Amino acid sequence: MKPHNTFLIFLLGCLAAITPLSIDIYLPGFVNIATDFATTLDKVSSSLSAFLIGVAVCQLFYGPLLDRFGRKPPLLTGLLVYCLASFACMLSQTLFSFIFFRLLQAVGCCVAMVAPTAIIRDVFSQKDHAKVLSIMILILGASSIFAPSIGSLILAESSWRILFAVMGGFALIGIYV
Numbered sequence: 001m002k003p004h005n006t007f008l009i010f011l012l013g014c015l016a017a018i019t020p021l022s023i024d025i026y027l028p029g030f031v032n033i034a035t036d037f038a039t040t041l042d043k044v045s046s047s048l049s050a051f052l053i054g055v056a057v058c059q060l061f062y063g064p065l066l067d068r069f070g071r072k073p074p075l076l077t078g079l080l081v082y083c084l085a086s087f088a089c090m091l092s093q094t095l096f097s098f099i100f101f102r103l104l105q106a107v108g109c110c111v112a113m114v115a116p117t118a119i120i121r122d123v124f125s126q127k128d129h130a131k132v133l134s135i136m137i138l139i140l141g142a143s144s145i146f147a148p149s150i151g152s153l154i155l156a157e158s159s160w161r162i163l164f165a166v167m168g169g170f171a172l173i174g175i176y177v
Contacts, residue, residue: 012116013139024147029160037095047102054106062114082108086168
């Protein structure tokens with residue numbers, strides 16, 4: 001493995017971390033979201049279910065899209081959809097629209113789960129695959145561990161809506177890098 005690939009591995013790990021980040025960072029805000037929409041926690045948890053359904057279903061489509069159109073166009077399109085849906089979640093005025101935009105967010109972000117593995121296959125030699133994937137899994141694990149704490153810190157200083165601005169901003173960084 002060449003040393004100049006370190007940034008690429010880190011970037012791929014960060015891309016793959018978008019999905020767990022999207023799940024875990026907003027969990028501490030459930031009570032605030034329920035209060036803001038004047039609903040119950042059970043109904044707010046439907047947004048998590050919608051997100052997980054979207055991720056599960058859309059992964060089936062991104063593999064063939066990445067093979068057909070290359071890696072970059074579907075990845076950038078998915079990140080743009082994710083970014084726009086994140087900002088739409090932030091601006092949602094009803095629980096129904098919030099759940100819908102969470103589903104749309106999942107449609108966009110699940111490309112970030114599929115594309116890094118395909119890029120690793122393209123860029124790295126067969127003998128380096130396991131090493132690179134293990135580094136990516138380390139970044140994924142760290143994002144799942146720290147995301148709820150980051151969400152809590154953000155909530156201590158601002159509204160739950162800012163959590164979705166952070167998610168959208170993270171995707172914007174991915175688009176421009």
